[in-house]
Amino acid sequence: METDKSRIGSFLFNRSVQGFFYQIITLGLVVLGIYYIVTNTARNMLERGLASGFHFLGVESQFDIGMTLIEYSPTSTYFDSFIVGLLNTLLVAGIGIFFATIIGFTVGIMRLSSNWLIAKIAEAYVEILRNIPLLLQIFFWYFAVLRALPKPKQSLELYDSFFLNNRGLFIPDTVFGEGSSTIFYLFWLTIIISIGIFIWAKRRQNRTGDRFPAFYVSTALILGTFFISLAVTGFPVSFEYPELKGFNFKGGVKLIPELVALTFALAMYTASFIAEVVRGGIMAVSKGQTEAAKSVGLKQNLILRLIIIPQALRVIVPPLTNQYLNLTKNSSLAAAIAYPDLVLVFAGTALMQTGQAIEIIGMVMGVYLFLSLFTSLIMNLFNRFMKVDGER
């Protein structure tokens, strides 16, 4: 009897048993909570006569969108409008990240310059841009751009093929004719060969110590093959030029001012943060590294490329990822200046026309979550690649 009792007692007071018990209770509560929220939402929506479900995605949207990367018309479905909005968001985020990175790295390095004027200009850039709310900057660039630009009939032009007015920037479109696919294949082939050259050059250097000018050789290979193949196939690539017809230019590629203003504002704003990240990363590399590199006789550009940048990047990449995520999420401010991104098109017009707030906001949140996690994944892989071998 006594042994049984004490066995039960020790079972009840066992830490891991208790832990298990509490976890079961917590899990149960979470499941119950989710069940309550889901059933209650469904019941409330039914009671208020709100439509639910996802069949609206297959219905014709009946509205038009100002800028679309795929074919889209009012007879397209709500799902198509979702894709249009998603692609527009990806476009602005992609271009924004590209330019923010370039500007950010440039300004960050400028701030470390020994030239007083250059360093101060970079400092002013950072302090001004990162301290003004982004929405104001977007409005500023949008209305500044609109006001400064002429009407379509008085467009600024360059070589009769580039036109700029308050309806956007019009550039010639490339039209690929017969035989242009050969050029594409050759182009990608030379890129693959170049990667091979880089790997071979690195291996050879590791083995023998001899350096090979891989960069110049592969550039020459890619460009040379490209132009020679163009000439051989008889220039199958032509251009379609924008022309003024009626209200506006037709033909060519059109960049609407909303896209330009938004990308510009996002890139400039995010670049001010990236500049600080870059400056921090470079300053984190101790001075002894440079001195040691000098003492083994490395040249200045090699010190930067082989010693400073690889170490700085390890510090830079994680916070840089944050900035990329911020830029992508901030792109949802597009709605303020009529850039048809996911929030404006899908969480705006489509939501208004269908009234299905829960489904639509849910989908939009899902998209941003996925985009952010995907960006993180890419940057984490890059970070792993940049790590020094043997490091944690």
Add this chain to the structure above:
Amino acid sequence: MNTMRISFLGLVCSVLMVPAAFSGTLDTVKSQGFFNCGVSQGVPGFSNPDADGNWSGIDVDVCRAVSAAIFGDPDKVKYVPLTAKERFTALQAGEIDVLSRNTTWTLSRDAQIGLEFAGVNFYDGQGFMVRKDSGITSAMELDGASVCTNLGTTTELNMADFFRANGMAYEPVVFEKADEVVNAYDEGRCDTYTTDKSGLAAQRTKLADPDAHVVLPETISKEPLGPVVREGDGDWADVVRWSLNAMIEAEEFGLTQSNAKTECALTSNPVVARLCGKEGGTGAGLNLGDSWSYDIVTKVGNYGDVYEKHVGENTPVGLARAGSPNASYKNGGVLYAPPAR
């Protein structure tokens, strides 16, 4: 971002609202002593704040009439300015009790998104405004134009229909807030600005040079605008519906804000006597006092009073009533109220 906040609030509310707590809006309103009225962010003549934050306009007067009917005082209203995009979510989430914000009555809104329309207080139609110096005289000349408009409106659908039906191309430029549309149009981003014609007349007063713009003659849609309430609360919908009807019927029987006192004392017409609250006991069915319609007419005015005060020809908005659908049916319009008896 306000929009996100309200959308989110809507989500949270539909998630957390306990189903049983769906007591009547009228009782809640009576016990708290006021109600919330959703209005625009500033459309002159319809709902527009003055420098002191006092709201006025014909949409505002619908809410004032409801307040007068319930409390005998037209000012027991809290106004909540909303963008077109936010308005329905705000109503569904219970942030507002009446939405009176030039909202078009359509099938999908009535049937699909949990709204109930309580009537029509303005018959409108969509039109286009262009710069005079563009030389355009008809909407049929707008092929290839950039068109500025508001997000979340029937306007977006109508213009797609119009350009599609006429085989014309266009570039929609869609803003979230009305002021941004006006601003962008004024800066020359668009060739034309489209919304309901009353809205065009109202927004034109905000342009840098209103006389440099002209509204094209075509009307491309039917836009019956009116107050909206949540679906599933018939008592509250009745109060709003009959407050509006009383304003219209008072005009049909010549009862105005200025003559109501004397008319009511002298009248022998039973319809007028009912509107004056002297006969018929019309208030009981609505759970209101019998003087509800008298209070509306004396404190807010009949439909004609309200129209002429806010959007009539002698106002900056300047919309002539005679010959328009908004004239009383007695004068060839379509404004017609079911009898308040």
